[in-house]
Amino acid sequence: MQRLLVLFLVAILVVAVAEGMVRAFSFRIGPPPGWPTLEMDQKSEQLKARDDVGVLFIGSSSTSVGIDPSVVVANSTAIDSSYNAALPFGSLEVQRLWSQAVMSDKVSVDVVVVEISPPVMLYRSKDSVAIDMVGSNPYGRLTGRNPGILDRSSLVTYAPDLRDPVAALRWIMTGPPRPTLSDGQTPLCRPYQFPKEFRDLIVSDFAASAQDRRFVALDDLRSLIDGLSARRIVFLIFPVAERYFEADGRLLPSWERELAQGLVFARDRDIAVIDATSIPWPQKYFSDPLHLNPAGAERLSEFVAGALDSIESGEPSLYTDRAYAVDDCRER
Amino acid sequence: MLFNTWTYAAFLPVVFVLHWLIPDRFRNRLLLVASYIFYGAWDYRFLGLLFLSTLVDFVVGRTLATTQDGALRKRMLSVSLIVNLGILGVFKYFDFFVSSAADVLAVLGLSPNVTSLGIVLPVGISFYTFQTMSYTIDVYRRVKQPEEEFERFALFVSFFPQLVAGPIERASRLLPQFENRHLTAARFESGIMLIGRGLFKKVVIADSMARLVDAAYGAPDGLGTVGALVAVYAFAFQIYGDFSGYTDIARGSARLLGVDLMENFTQPYLSRSITEFWRRWHISLSEWLRDYLYIPLGGNRAGRSRTMLNLLVTMLLGGLWHGAAWTFVVWGGLHGLWLAFERLQGSLRKYSEPLVRRDWWRVGLTFHGVALLWVVFRAGSLTQVREILAQLLSFSFVGLDLGAVATLVIMMLLVIRLDRVERSASLMNQPSAIKQGLLLGGFVVAVAMFAGAASSPFIYFQF
Numbered sequence: 001m002q003r004l005l006v007l008f009l010v011a012i013l014v015v016a017v018a019e020g021m022v023r024a025f026s027f028r029i030g031p032p033p034g035w036p037t038l039e040m041d042q043k044s045e046q047l048k049a050r051d052d053v054g055v056l057f058i059g060s061s062s063t064s065v066g067i068d069p070s071v072v073v074a075n076s077t078a079i080d081s082s083y084n085a086a087l088p089f090g091s092l093e094v095q096r097l098w099s100q101a102v103m104s105d106k107v108s109v110d111v112v113v114v115e116i117s118p119p120v121m122l123y124r125s126k127d128s129v130a131i132d133m134v135g136s137n138p139y140g141r142l143t144g145r146n147p148g149i150l151d152r153s154s155l156v157t158y159a160p161d162l163r164d165p166v167a168a169l170r171w172i173m174t175g176p177p178r179p180t181l182s183d184g185q186t187p188l189c190r191p192y193q194f195p196k197e198f199r200d201l202i203v204s205d206f207a208a209s210a211q212d213r214r215f216v217a218l219d220d221l222r223s224l225i226d227g228l229s230a231r232r233i234v235f236l237i238f239p240v241a242e243r244y245f246e247a248d249g250r251l252l253p254s255w256e257r258e259l260a261q262g263l264v265f266a267r268d269r270d271i272a273v274i275d276a277t278s279i280p281w282p283q284k285y286f287s288d289p290l291h292l293n294p295a296g297a298e299r300l301s302e303f304v305a306g307a308l309d310s311i312e313s314g315e316p317s318l319y320t321d322r323a324y325a326v327d328d329c330r331e332r
Numbered sequence: 333m334l335f336n337t338w339t340y341a342a343f344l345p346v347v348f349v350l351h352w353l354i355p356d357r358f359r360n361r362l363l364l365v366a367s368y369i370f371y372g373a374w375d376y377r378f379l380g381l382l383f384l385s386t387l388v389d390f391v392v393g394r395t396l397a398t399t400q401d402g403a404l405r406k407r408m409l410s411v412s413l414i415v416n417l418g419i420l421g422v423f424k425y426f427d428f429f430v431s432s433a434a435d436v437l438a439v440l441g442l443s444p445n446v447t448s449l450g451i452v453l454p455v456g457i458s459f460y461t462f463q464t465m466s467y468t469i470d471v472y473r474r475v476k477q478p479e480e481e482f483e484r485f486a487l488f489v490s491f492f493p494q495l496v497a498g499p500i501e502r503a504s505r506l507l508p509q510f511e512n513r514h515l516t517a518a519r520f521e522s523g524i525m526l527i528g529r530g531l532f533k534k535v536v537i538a539d540s541m542a543r544l545v546d547a548a549y550g551a552p553d554g555l556g557t558v559g560a561l562v563a564v565y566a567f568a569f570q571i572y573g574d575f576s577g578y579t580d581i582a583r584g585s586a587r588l589l590g591v592d593l594m595e596n597f598t599q600p601y602l603s604r605s606i607t608e609f610w611r612r613w614h615i616s617l618s619e620w621l622r623d624y625l626y627i628p629l630g631g632n633r634a635g636r637s638r639t640m641l642n643l644l645v646t647m648l649l650g651g652l653w654h655g656a657a658w659t660f661v662v663w664g665g666l667h668g669l670w671l672a673f674e675r676l677q678g679s680l681r682k683y684s685e686p687l688v689r690r691d692w693w694r695v696g697l698t699f700h701g702v703a704l705l706w707v708v709f710r711a712g713s714l715t716q717v718r719e720i721l722a723q724l725l726s727f728s729f730v731g732l733d734l735g736a737v738a739t740l741v742i743m744m745l746l747v748i749r750l751d752r753v754e755r756s757a758s759l760m761n762q763p764s765a766i767k768q769g770l771l772l773g774g775f776v777v778a779v780a781m782f783a784g785a786a787s788s789p790f791i792y793f794q795f
Contacts (some may be wrong), residue, residue: 001517003517003521003765004517004520004521004765006765006766006769007521007765007766007768007769007772008769008772009769010765010766010768010769010770010772010773011769011770011772011773011776012773013769013773014769014770014772014773014774014776014777015773015776015777015780018773018777153780155777155780155781156780156781156783159780159781159782162781
């Protein structure tokens with residue numbers, strides 16, 4: 001028994017020393033790329049410093065890296081300011097909590113563009129297996145539901161940099177590769193990219209529970225829209241890479257149904273829709289199936305700017321011409 | 333329920349505490365319930381299959397014990413084999429055989445209307461059916477007395493640490509351990525160390541390698557020679573870390589419950605020949621194939637050419653056991669050919685002889701051959717095998733990913749170091765508590781760092 005005691009004491013000591021060392025040197029370590037809480041902190045600070053925003057984008061990591069506000073402003077005649085407030089892991093629930101936190105009484109917003117994409121329509125932060133694997137997440141931050149010990153451990157927090165030998169060497173030599181947000185102009189310093197297995201886990205998570213979430217997603221969407229205070233709300237149907245489409249370009253059936261719900265909802269509420277999937281999105285514009293690369297972001301931002309101008313000039317809302325199974329998805 | 337999840341991290345301690353708290357006579361029942369919960373957590377609908385296999389082999393075993401009628405005994409054995417192989421055939425191979433037959437007919441210009449079942453493969457089906465079949469065959473051969481107690485037999489089939497990916501235990505080894513189990517400090521320590529080591533192999537080594545492998549096999553175009561080499565080596569270490577890590581966790585979990593499972597790996601990449609490799613890699617399957625397939629086919633007792641054929645057939649079926657795909661058949665066949673070739677050469681050094689300096693070129697040759705054959709095992713299709721091999725032989729060095737190479741080298745060094753620690757631990761029997769504590773702490777730190785990354789299911793769960 002004494003031997004076991006010594007063994008476990010030594011093991012605990014090793015863990016404590018490792019944790020202490022990471023804490024001591026954490027100022028040299030950059031936070032993991034796309035770390036949601038960091039982005040949330042920075043965006044929160046930037047939004048607090050602004051009185052008004054012409055067009056505010058909210059959504060998930062897809063919008064976070066897929067919309068460049070400076071390109072939107074440069075390509076629009078009607079928009080003079082824009083801010084990308086989308087967050088990685090920004091499910092509808094996260095978007096609702098987040099928009100309440102940053103918009104109410106703090107900043108005046110003219111137009112809110114809400115991302116409607118398969119991940120957003122299917123993903124629920126509350127009960128996802130995938131979200132817990134990354135420890136910290138915006139839902140946890142916004143609701144105070146942080147997983148506790150995992151978030152308090154620097155060893156775990158800085159693990160993504162520590163476990164990549166090249167990155168670890170780089171930050172030891174050159175200091176932290178800290179991502180910066182220049183007032184919403186560049187959402188992240190590099191394209192957001194999930195590890196493949198993590199993406200697949202999310203996708204399988206979606207697929208497994210798509211049936212259950214069918215109408216919950218609509219409830220979340222309703223709550224989000226009801227909580228927004230802006231002159232106009234616009235839905236942006238976000239492109240995803242070919243991999244998640246059938247060969248003929250139609251979305252996979254489960255996802256198509258979710259998007260169709262969003263369209264029906266928009267029609268019922270008279271919300272304008274920008275369907276970015278109505279123009280071709282070759283693979284070259286993606287850094288992974290859910291995220292655009294900088295070239296893709298520029299293309300999407302230009303497209304969105306033009307569409308927003310059309311909407312502002314009073315042209316009919318851009319309902320999609322895609323053959324979603326809309327009639328099957330009326331609110332029940 | 334995966335070993336590398338928080339669910340299992342909560343499940344095992346609860347079972348452990350309850351197991352040692354309750355009186356001895358209730359422990360098997362507890363483990364049986366726990367095992368069914370463990371399996372049902374994945375998909376409760378397939379519990380019926382597990383129960384069916386258990387029931388059939390228990391009844392067959394009891395009948396074999398009570399009758400001396402040779403014809404009846406044969407019929408009873410056939411019932412067990414038909415049920416178990418039938419379960420495997422329907423749930424694992426039906427779609428494969430149907431689609432393969434359709435492909436053959438299509439080549440002949442026919443276009444049959446093919447119906448596939450599209451059934452999900454029940455986890456661990458290949459393992460527990462082989463385990464129960466070995467019991468029935470042993471009872472039939474009268475080398476094992478049939479089990480009298482259904483509860484204990486059901487636990488033998490479903491014991492959760494080894495239910496879904498082995499080791500494939502023999503009844504003569506496992507069943508006697510389901511009575512009068514004791515926990516000592518030394519066994520507790522060794523169980524914890526095994527679990528720590530297994531998690532390290534899975535979470536740190538295998539999952540790190542998996543990221544490199546998935547990236548390479550996902551988009552082989554433009555990998556170049558170095559990229560393809562990284563993929564080849566990385567998968568060799570991924571599958572080793574994954575499967576031997578699983579086995580370590582299984583053995584550690586079982587040991588905490590007072591049960592010793594057999595070793596499934598003994599530094600297989602230090603083998604001097606492919607024959608030796610199969611004595612060190614997935615030992616429980618190799619021994620099963622030897623005892624219940626190779627030897628009944630005639631083994632090496634019926635002349636040289638028949639021995640070659642037996643080796644080839646055994647390995648072809650061994651390959652098919654891994655999965656219902658032609659890549660596994662080809663992989664098994666190539667191993668069979670290599671074994672047959674080696675048998676022709678003769679004069680193999682004995683497995684038990686220690687490695688000496690002049691053996692290293694043989695070790696290198698065997699490792700590289702095995703690693704190359706893993707390409708066939710890992711690839712989704714024979715086309716992908718061609719793509720990877722084409723990249724390997726392209727002698728192109730564009731797009732060299734230093735990060736991937738660095739990760740691979742670090743993980744390879746870790747595997748080598750860990751193997752040394754394992755060997756020295758077994759030689760020294762019991763390292764000092766401080767050394768063990770340092771090692772366990774190191775495992776925890778490493779797993780904490782790597783567990784946040786995406787983890788992949790154990791490779792052998794799909795078999």
